[in-house]
Amino acid sequence: MDLTRLEINRRTALLTSAAIAANVINPMRAFAQETPRKGGVFNVHYAAEQRQLNPSIQASTGVYIIGGKIQENLVDLDANGQPVGVLAESWEASPDGKTVTFKLRKGITWHDGKPFTSADVEFTAMNMWKKILNYGSTLQLFLTAVETPDAETAIFKYERPMPLNLLLRALPDLGYISAKHLYENGDIRQNPTNLSPVGTGPFKFVKYERGQYIIADRNENYWRPNAPYLDRIVWRVITDRSAAAAQMEAGELHYAPFSSLTISDLARLSKDKRFIVSTKGNEGNARTNTLEFNFRRKELSDIKVRRAIAHAINVPFFIDNFLGDFAKLGTGPIPSTSTDFYPGPNTPQYPYDKAKAAALLDEAGFKPGRGGTRFSLKLLPAPWGEDISLWSTFIQQSLGEIGIPVDIVRNDGGGFLKQVYDEHAFDLATGWHQYRNDPAVSTTVWYRSGQPKGAPWTNQWGWEDKNVDKTIDDAATEVDPVKRKALYAQFVKEVNTELPVWMPIEQIFVTTITAKARNHSNTPRWGSTSWHDLWLST
Amino acid sequence: MRILGLAGRRLAASIPTLILILIGVFLLLQFAPGDTVDAMMAQMGGGDAATARELRKFYGLDLSIPTQLGNYLWRLVRLDLGFSSIYGKPVASVILERLPPTILLMTASLSFAFFFGLVFGVIAARGVNRWPDTLISTLGLIFYATPSFWFGLMAIVVFSVYLQWLPPGGFEDIGTVRTGIWRVFDIASHLVLPTLTLGLIFLAIYLRIMRASMLEVLNLDYVRTARAKGLDETRVVTRHVLRNALLPMVTLIGLQAGTMLGGSVVVESVFSLPGLGRLAYESVVQRDLNTLLGIVFVSALLVISVNFVVDLIYARLDPRITAG
Numbered sequence: 001m002d003l004t005r006l007e008i009n010r011r012t013a014l015l016t017s018a019a020i021a022a023n024v025i026n027p028m029r030a031f032a033q034e035t036p037r038k039g040g041v042f043n044v045h046y047a048a049e050q051r052q053l054n055p056s057i058q059a060s061t062g063v064y065i066i067g068g069k070i071q072e073n074l075v076d077l078d079a080n081g082q083p084v085g086v087l088a089e090s091w092e093a094s095p096d097g098k099t100v101t102f103k104l105r106k107g108i109t110w111h112d113g114k115p116f117t118s119a120d121v122e123f124t125a126m127n128m129w130k131k132i133l134n135y136g137s138t139l140q141l142f143l144t145a146v147e148t149p150d151a152e153t154a155i156f157k158y159e160r161p162m163p164l165n166l167l168l169r170a171l172p173d174l175g176y177i178s179a180k181h182l183y184e185n186g187d188i189r190q191n192p193t194n195l196s197p198v199g200t201g202p203f204k205f206v207k208y209e210r211g212q213y214i215i216a217d218r219n220e221n222y223w224r225p226n227a228p229y230l231d232r233i234v235w236r237v238i239t240d241r242s243a244a245a246a247q248m249e250a251g252e253l254h255y256a257p258f259s260s261l262t263i264s265d266l267a268r269l270s271k272d273k274r275f276i277v278s279t280k281g282n283e284g285n286a287r288t289n290t291l292e293f294n295f296r297r298k299e300l301s302d303i304k305v306r307r308a309i310a311h312a313i314n315v316p317f318f319i320d321n322f323l324g325d326f327a328k329l330g331t332g333p334i335p336s337t338s339t340d341f342y343p344g345p346n347t348p349q350y351p352y353d354k355a356k357a358a359a360l361l362d363e364a365g366f367k368p369g370r371g372g373t374r375f376s377l378k379l380l381p382a383p384w385g386e387d388i389s390l391w392s393t394f395i396q397q398s399l400g401e402i403g404i405p406v407d408i409v410r411n412d413g414g415g416f417l418k419q420v421y422d423e424h425a426f427d428l429a430t431g432w433h434q435y436r437n438d439p440a441v442s443t444t445v446w447y448r449s450g451q452p453k454g455a456p457w458t459n460q461w462g463w464e465d466k467n468v469d470k471t472i473d474d475a476a477t478e479v480d481p482v483k484r485k486a487l488y489a490q491f492v493k494e495v496n497t498e499l500p501v502w503m504p505i506e507q508i509f510v511t512t513i514t515a516k517a518r519n520h521s522n523t524p525r526w527g528s529t530s531w532h533d534l535w536l537s538t
Numbered sequence: 539m540r541i542l543g544l545a546g547r548r549l550a551a552s553i554p555t556l557i558l559i560l561i562g563v564f565l566l567l568q569f570a571p572g573d574t575v576d577a578m579m580a581q582m583g584g585g586d587a588a589t590a591r592e593l594r595k596f597y598g599l600d601l602s603i604p605t606q607l608g609n610y611l612w613r614l615v616r617l618d619l620g621f622s623s624i625y626g627k628p629v630a631s632v633i634l635e636r637l638p639p640t641i642l643l644m645t646a647s648l649s650f651a652f653f654f655g656l657v658f659g660v661i662a663a664r665g666v667n668r669w670p671d672t673l674i675s676t677l678g679l680i681f682y683a684t685p686s687f688w689f690g691l692m693a694i695v696v697f698s699v700y701l702q703w704l705p706p707g708g709f710e711d712i713g714t715v716r717t718g719i720w721r722v723f724d725i726a727s728h729l730v731l732p733t734l735t736l737g738l739i740f741l742a743i744y745l746r747i748m749r750a751s752m753l754e755v756l757n758l759d760y761v762r763t764a765r766a767k768g769l770d771e772t773r774v775v776t777r778h779v780l781r782n783a784l785l786p787m788v789t790l791i792g793l794q795a796g797t798m799l800g801g802s803v804v805v806e807s808v809f810s811l812p813g814l815g816r817l818a819y820e821s822v823v824q825r826d827l828n829t830l831l832g833i834v835f836v837s838a839l840l841v842i843s844v845n846f847v848v849d850l851i852y853a854r855l856d857p858r859i860t861a862g
Contacts, residue, residue, distance in 0.1 A: 211636065
């Protein structure tokens with residue numbers, strides 16, 4: 001990667017976004033760079049089609065990449081990762097944390113011309129976030145009502161204290177608003193609007209040809225002045241990753257988001273002047289690679305065995321040789337990109353030490369038997385990315401060296417979730433843990449006991465720890481940000497000690513984008529945001 | 539009239555096969571771990587157990603497997619292919635949307651393979667064991683042994699990335715709206731590379747078959763008679779040999795029409811064409827049983843009708859074989 005070029009781009013990007021936000025013309029700007037150009041078509045790689053496009057009822061990057069340009073959220077994250085109002089202008093929490101009041105922006109209309117009001121917020125929160133939206137239903141579990149004293153005010157009432165910083169960090173992903181007048185009748189999941197979304201965003205839905213493309217055009221009545229710049233966005237459905245890389249090179253695509261190209265193509269394109277390959281703009285979409293232990297296996301319920309397995313795997317070697325620049329050594333469930341909660345690296349860690357691993361296994365009573373075998377394990381890798389596949393092979397070879405032969409069983413997505421999180425038919429499993437800016441959104445469910453059987457990406461290990469449960473529960477309702485951070489540091493320490501799941505690798509999605517794009521990658525979840533300030537230079 | 543009667547009998551005979559195939563696929567998919575709700579959760583990146591229960595009820599997955607199968611077959615009797623869980627609309631319309639690209643691609647590449655297979659087969663047979671034969675046979679072997687995704691990607695790299703002659707993928711240009719003859723040209727230009735990629739592999743098979751069958755027929759008595767009559771070699775080949783040598787080729791085209799439908803998953807993915815192969819693959823991954831069974835049903839119908847046409851062509855090529 002060309003670091004100097006990246007640096008310049010980041011600086012100019014920050015400059016322009018700041019200038020636009022302040023709505024003033026900075027005399028230095030003309031000197032520093034070109035003037036923003038109106039017009040142009042932006043072509044986006046769309047790797048996996050979803051069943052619907054409404055981000056109010058499905059929290060996943062595959063939906064945000066499209067729906068996030070058409071519909072908008074109450075708040076988003078700014079360049080520094082701090083909450084910034086979108087549909088909400090300001091907010092305020094009561095001291096007991098049970099009431100959060102949002103003041104909404106005035107004069108915004110839906111793409112069909114109807115006005116946007118607090119009734120839309122109330123309807124979306126109560127019927128979509130609380131009932132249908134994945135992670136939303138957990139976040140809003142104690143939401144009892146949304147009061148709407150006037151069209152610009154929405155008051156969220158909670159049964160238990162809701163930490164404001166949790167809500168504000170979750171709402172960029174879990175806070176998209178849908179139009180009440182289009183959804184109030186009939187089953188929300190089956191509403192045809194889900195496939196032809198209507199929002200308040202800078203781009204209006206035009207057409208969806210399944211298996212081919214989706215088109216959205218500029219919203220002439222968008223509420224931000226002089227936005228958007230682009231005339232049109234086209235998402236092209238290309239399921240073959242190598243073909244997508246070739247289309248980037250042929251100039252048919254401008255942007256391949258969320259690591260949608262192969263690792264080797266990313267490395268190749270990063271040397272090409274026409275493209276920028278970078279993790280910038282994806283800090284809000286951090287993930288860790290996991291190693292999940294099934295405690296129903298007698299051997300794995302022994303903490304010495306789990307620690308021995310961790311000590312037996314040379315993670316830095318794996319990262320250097322297989323993942324390259326796009327990954328780094330992880331230190332637990334809260335990644336280092338999370339400035340608000342990262343507890344630092346001084347929690348229990350398991351550096352590579354083969355002799356120690358063997359000693360721990362001997363100590364646990366699993367001495368090598370005939371042919372040096374101690375016991376054998378079944379490993380289920382998730383099919384989400386090639387890094388998982390490489391990582392599972394690396395685990396297999398590393399554990400083979402300390403006398404634990406590993407059998408890898410591959411499944412497709414549905415099969416993997418069923419076997420691991422419902423049937424518990426695994427010894428070891430490996431996949432991704434997605435960190436969503438606050439540990440309470442989708443991280444602590446990996447450790448909190450009492451998760452219903454079949455709920456994917458939750459504690460299905462057959463492991464329970466009362467102390468950890470208590471830390472998680474306390475942190476979820478702690479209103480003081482400083483105390484909350486301390487509680488999560490304690491949580492990381494506890495789970496790194498017990499090691500029901502090991503999270504030794506941190507990754508951020510990799511963006512491949514044309515060097516002609518301006519104002520891109522300027523927020524931590526840029527791929528999901530509305531792109532109101534994105535423009536293409538000639 | 540005779541043809542209609544034959545068609546009717548053929549169709550009746552294929553119904554039991556069709557039902558067996560459908561039941562087989564249905565049961566096979568039951569063995570795959572996970573259902574469409576699990577696949578949906580995988581795609582969403584999360585979901586709670588209550589939602590999953592509700593969705594299973596919605597898709598009718600809470601019923602027992604025999605009941606589900608019974609319901610499906612009963613719907614099929616009423617010519618209702620059911621509702622697709624990934625597309626949220628009737629399976630019949632989902633398939634209908636995907637059928638044109640598949641049929642275009644299939645017809646184009648089969649014709650390409652058939653025509654050039656025939657020409658090269660004849661050339662190879664006439665120059666047997668000399669350089670044209672060696673060259674053609676070697677090339678054929680290379681085409682046959684190369685995986686189609688590699689061919690496809692290399693074709694994109696050469697013709698779209700470097701030379702920029704042809705579009706790298708898609709079914710038609712999205713940027714500009716074209717109508718009439720220009721739209722035809724546009725779609726045709728998008729189909730050149732996929733057709734070549736898919737066709738080259740089949741070309742290899744056709745040319746081997748054609749070569750062998752030409753060599754066989756060339757040694758028959760009536761060819762010697764024709765030569766003895768004083769006919770020149772070109773006339774012997776075109777008027778006497780070719781017609782009989784074509785029979786195995788026609789058999790093969792009937793057999794391969796089916797393979798082409800399935801074999802195009804790779805080519806459709808590489809060139810991002812919205813065809814049936816990709817739809818089938820997606821419905822397996824997403825455990826969308828209705829769509830998958832719908833595709834199997836439609837493909838089976840296609841194969842049956844292609845074979846019927848092949849039978850008619852047999853009768854035309856060789857009057858000794860009656861279409862009875």
